[in-house]
Amino acid sequence: MAAPIGQPRVRIPAQARAGEVIDIRTLISHIMETGQRRDQAGAIIPRDIIKRFEAKFEGQLVFAMDLAPAISANPYIAFPFKVEKAGSFEFTWTNDAGEERKATNDIKLA
Amino acid sequence: MHAAPTPSRRVMLALAAGGVAISLLPRPASAQLAAPTQAAIDRIRGGRTPQEGRVTLRLPPIAENGNTVPMTVSVESPMTAADHVKTIYVFADKNPTPDLATFHLTPAMGRASVDTRIRLGTTQDVVAIAEMSDGNLFMTRAEVKVTIGGCGG
Amino acid sequence: MWKAAGLTIGTAALAVGIAFAQSGAPEPQRAIPDPQSGRHFATPETIAIQDDDFQNPAMLWAEEGEAAWSRVEGTAGQSCASCHTDATQTMRGVRARMPAYHPRLNRVVTLEQQINICRTERMGAAALPIDSRPLNAMTTFVALQSRGMPVAVDIAGPARAFFDRGEAFYNTRRGQLDMRCGSCHEDNYGRSLRADLLSQGMSNGFPTYRLKEQRVISLQFRLQGCVNDVRGEAPLLGGEEFTNLEFYLAWRAQGLPVESPSVRR
Numbered sequence: 322m323a324a325p326i327g328q329p330r331v332r333i334p335a336q337a338r339a340g341e342v343i344d345i346r347t348l349i350s351h352i353m354e355t356g357q358r359r360d361q362a363g364a365i366i367p368r369d370i371i372k373r374f375e376a377k378f379e380g381q382l383v384f385a386m387d388l389a390p391a392i393s394a395n396p397y398i399a400f401p402f403k404v405e406k407a408g409s410f411e412f413t414w415t416n417d418a419g420e421e422r423k424a425t426n427d428i429k430l431a
Numbered sequence: 432m433h434a435a436p437t438p439s440r441r442v443m444l445a446l447a448a449g450g451v452a453i454s455l456l457p458r459p460a461s462a463q464l465a466a467p468t469q470a471a472i473d474r475i476r477g478g479r480t481p482q483e484g485r486v487t488l489r490l491p492p493i494a495e496n497g498n499t500v501p502m503t504v505s506v507e508s509p510m511t512a513a514d515h516v517k518t519i520y521v522f523a524d525k526n527p528t529p530d531l532a533t534f535h536l537t538p539a540m541g542r543a544s545v546d547t548r549i550r551l552g553t554t555q556d557v558v559a560i561a562e563m564s565d566g567n568l569f570m571t572r573a574e575v576k577v578t579i580g581g582c583g584g
Numbered sequence: 585m586w587k588a589a590g591l592t593i594g595t596a597a598l599a600v601g602i603a604f605a606q607s608g609a610p611e612p613q614r615a616i617p618d619p620q621s622g623r624h625f626a627t628p629e630t631i632a633i634q635d636d637d638f639q640n641p642a643m644l645w646a647e648e649g650e651a652a653w654s655r656v657e658g659t660a661g662q663s664c665a666s667c668h669t670d671a672t673q674t675m676r677g678v679r680a681r682m683p684a685y686h687p688r689l690n691r692v693v694t695l696e697q698q699i700n701i702c703r704t705e706r707m708g709a710a711a712l713p714i715d716s717r718p719l720n721a722m723t724t725f726v727a728l729q730s731r732g733m734p735v736a737v738d739i740a741g742p743a744r745a746f747f748d749r750g751e752a753f754y755n756t757r758r759g760q761l762d763m764r765c766g767s768c769h770e771d772n773y774g775r776s777l778r779a780d781l782l783s784q785g786m787s788n789g790f791p792t793y794r795l796k797e798q799r800v801i802s803l804q805f806r807l808q809g810c811v812n813d814v815r816g817e818a819p820l821l822g823g824e825e826f827t828n829l830e831f832y833l834a835w836r837a838q839g840l841p842v843e844s845p846s847v848r849r
Contacts, residue, residue: 328647332638342541350644352798355550357527383539386547389530391523393499393548394798395641400534403510403541491629495779496795496849501629580796580849581777582813 323418324352324369327395331412336429337404345376346399349414349422355390373415374398379408404428468522468529468558475520475560481570486519486561488573497551497577504534505544506561506569516543518562524572525555551577609744612751614836615770616784621840622792622848625773625783630795634847642724642793642845645717645800649725652718658709664722667706672729679730680842683831685743692746692831696723696802697822714822715805724791724800727844734841735788737834750832753825759816768810780849785810786837787830789846800845803830 327350337343349371356368368390376384384400396414412424464472472481489503506516515538521531534545543561551557558572623631633639654665668674682695693701699722700711712719739747754765768777769785776782790803804826811818819825 327644330638330644330647346546346638348638348641348644350641350648355527378539381539382535383537384545385535386545387533387535389528389532391526391528391531391550393550395644397546397548397639397641399546401540401542401544403539491627493627495627495630498798499633499795501633578779580780582780582809 323416323420324354326351326371326414326416326420326422329412329414329422329424331410331424331426333410333426333428335427336431338431339405340403342401342403343428344399345402345410346397347374347412347424348395348397350395351414351416353388353390353392353394353396357390369417371396371414371416373413375413375415376400376402377411377413378402380411404430406430462556464556464558465524465529468524471520471522471529472558472560475562476568479566479568481560481568483570485569486559486571488521488557488559488571490557490573490575492574493576493578494551495578496580497553500549500551500575500577501546502549502557503544503546504559505542508543508563510536510538510541510543512538513564515564516561517564519543519545520560520562521549522558522560523549523551523555524558526550526552531557551575553577609748612739612747612835614838615766616836619786619837619840620784621786621837621843621846622783622789623843623846625781626848630847630849633793634843640793640845640847641798642791642800642847645721645724645791645793646728646845647725648718648721649723652722653725658703658707660706660708662707664702664707667702671726675726675729677730677733679727679844680733680736681738683827683834684738685741685746687742690742691824692743692827694804694822694827694830695726696804697827699723699726715802717799720791720800720802723802724845727791727842730842731844732841734839735834735837737831737838739831739835743831746828747831747835749825750828750830753829754832759811759814761814761816763814765810784836785833786840787833788837788840789843789848791844792846792848795847795849803833 329347329349332346334343351371354366354369358366360366370390371388374386375382383402386398388396407428407430410426414422485507487505490500494500504519504521506519508514508516516536519534522529523531531549532547536543554576556572556574561569637643653671654663656663679695683692686693696714696719699719703709704711757764765785768782773782773784787803791800794801804821807826807829808818808821
């Protein structure tokens, strides 16, 4: 059974000037079980990680990350974005079991 | 205050002796990478030779815990449709498996820079390779010393 | 102005003096009169994570606690908010003065225990296990409302006996290594135990996101780790011994700002 994917946190400025490069910061609650650890009975605890993160703006992929077990628990991912127009972001985190957690944020032009 | 009573000092030494000494010897930047790391890099290279420069890895030289090491990887690039970073591969040379992360970038980002937090099992080199839109590869590496604490609890 | 301040301090000192005179116990003296928070012994990278509320993973716990604050649980059909309304107002300062003496129970209770008292007695809900994720989340959320306020526990009067027991635990050598808490945190702070820089063991940052555990931990979970480190047998989490010790530790950190939720290695 896959560990729960917690509520994501996303920080984006509410508005920006056209041409401005903003920082998008994300944090999500997840154990990121490596598959290398053993439980008290000596059995391997199965790997269970967020394996993929995608950021889309108006449906277009702008950034993606393939994660490995060596990404820390509660993955923190931050990246830039050059604002050209107002629109909506959609962020998707996917775990090993294929379960997804999404967040959406809008940005306006200043 | 620091005139510690001898029993506790003995205890400190006992604890210290039980542990693994931390290597303070510097390793040359050109030191050979572990076989799994080299194999992973060779798969990306496909016959190309990565060049030095343009990629910057920002990592603490000493991590007080290997579970949460902040990392910034950035690449000098105009990030235009004609000239941008497509992919950044990051490896941890001495982790059980070398893969750390693969970042897929687009010109929409405006700047080629990503922050995340990584796990490092031991003192080792982190290697970053950037693949540009013209197919050129750029590579850098940085060493992080992962300390071994005395407080197991 | 100065005179007024002097008078106030004088009056306060008098009041404290009377309180101690009443309980008959001499005023305790701190081994470290000007304590330093654990952040003083952390690396810049760790401090940077703590100081950025977005990056600090403990804020995920605080948000879970915030969501649980107004969630109805138990047979009474109540949530925390039913009695305590807006936590940003009503919980301000609570973390700074806990643990505190509970007259009806005639013992000292920690913030975690008080949350469970509310759950079982007011909400008709089950107590949350000590150091469990939902309890750590609620404690983190409540503690956050006191961030920056000086730790100020009240050890006078009937609380004093529990303080004294906590102090006795602190100063008792235990485990195969035969160490008291102060062997590390008073006699050797600022020195390295292998690669760990020993802190003064101040509790003002708890609950804390511990990098080693990669989760928010409660103070008593950390205390258990300390006792294990000296090869001792740790008392029960949430039990009387650790609760009195937590009370004593809060007094050691008296005056330090509440940093909850901090980030520590």
